[in-house]
Amino acid sequence: MASLPVIEMSPLFDRGDVAGRARVAGEIAQACEAHGFFYLTGHGIDLDVLSGLEVQSRRFFALPPAEKLRIDMARGGRAWRGFFPVGGELTSGVPDLKEGLYLGTDLPADHPRVMARxxxxxxxxxxxxxxxxxxxxxxxxxxxxRAAAGLMEAVSISLGLGDDYFRDTYTGEPTVLFRIFHYPARGPGEGDWSRSWGVGEHTDYGLLTLLAQDRHGGLQVKAPGGWIEAPPIEGALVCNIGDMLERLTGGRYRSTPHRVRNVSGHDRLSFPLFFDPDFTAKMVPLPGAAIITGADDRWDGASVHDFAGTYGDYLLSKVAKVFPNLVDEALN
Structure with missing residues (x-):
């Protein structure tokens, strides 16, 4: 595999196009089984929305540090929202060479889950x-x-479960988290960037990640033959599946390791949105899925198939390692 497949997903927005939806579902199944990563076109997000997000994000990261720290993550408390500086996020215990803004579904103070803390x-x-x-x-x-919800309908079709299985079982109230990441360019005399990672090797936690990239690239995907580049395609998103979709499908769809190295000489922006199960949903294999136990060949030596509990349990076990300095304040 030298490159990722490109899937045109627009038929998923038309429930009357049964044949088109089945065709896209088949393409997604092939990609999930072979790569765990693919590009998406026809996702319904206009180029002006993408460009507007990039313009505003560059303006944000150009603000003075003191201005950005006015919305520091420590102020977000249990919601785990806000800004973190370069080195403030860890991957496998190593600081990432990026800064970012954590966002998600914006809930009011009187929402039942907010009131329940x-x-x-x-x-x-x-x-x-x-x-x-x-x-x-x-x-x-x-x-x-909206695009992620449509994709999950296709995943459901591909597994022979009907269009709405995931919505009815796992994503009626999805966990939707969004990140805006800025990878600064390395200046003269700042060391060898070829040995520095914007984000080290990892997998995502939930069902699907949809990623918009700026033109500079830097995403790398671990393929059977080694690491390959996933360069930006104008107007396209990158989609990858997460640990819980691997867990639910009994390993049929694999959560693929990936990493980021910013060696372009330019500042890089990326915009991942994570579309994941309801925080309270129990993670058990889908009907007909193989039940696997024991460690496998994952990058971290762990096995998602040994996990038992809710998606919230799994997510909290992971994010506590990303921002360990915030754990006591945010989760207790």
């Missing part, structure tokens, strides 16, 4: 100095969430 549920933090960022980010999140 459910972790990772609450309000987003927005910079007062840049009101346009909220408009741009929310427009993208709405489009990407």
């Amino acid at each position: 459910t972790p990772l549920h609450g309000a987003n933090l927005w910079p007062e100095a840049l009101p346009g960022l909220r408009f741009a980010a929310e427009a993208y999140m709405a489009g990407a969430t």
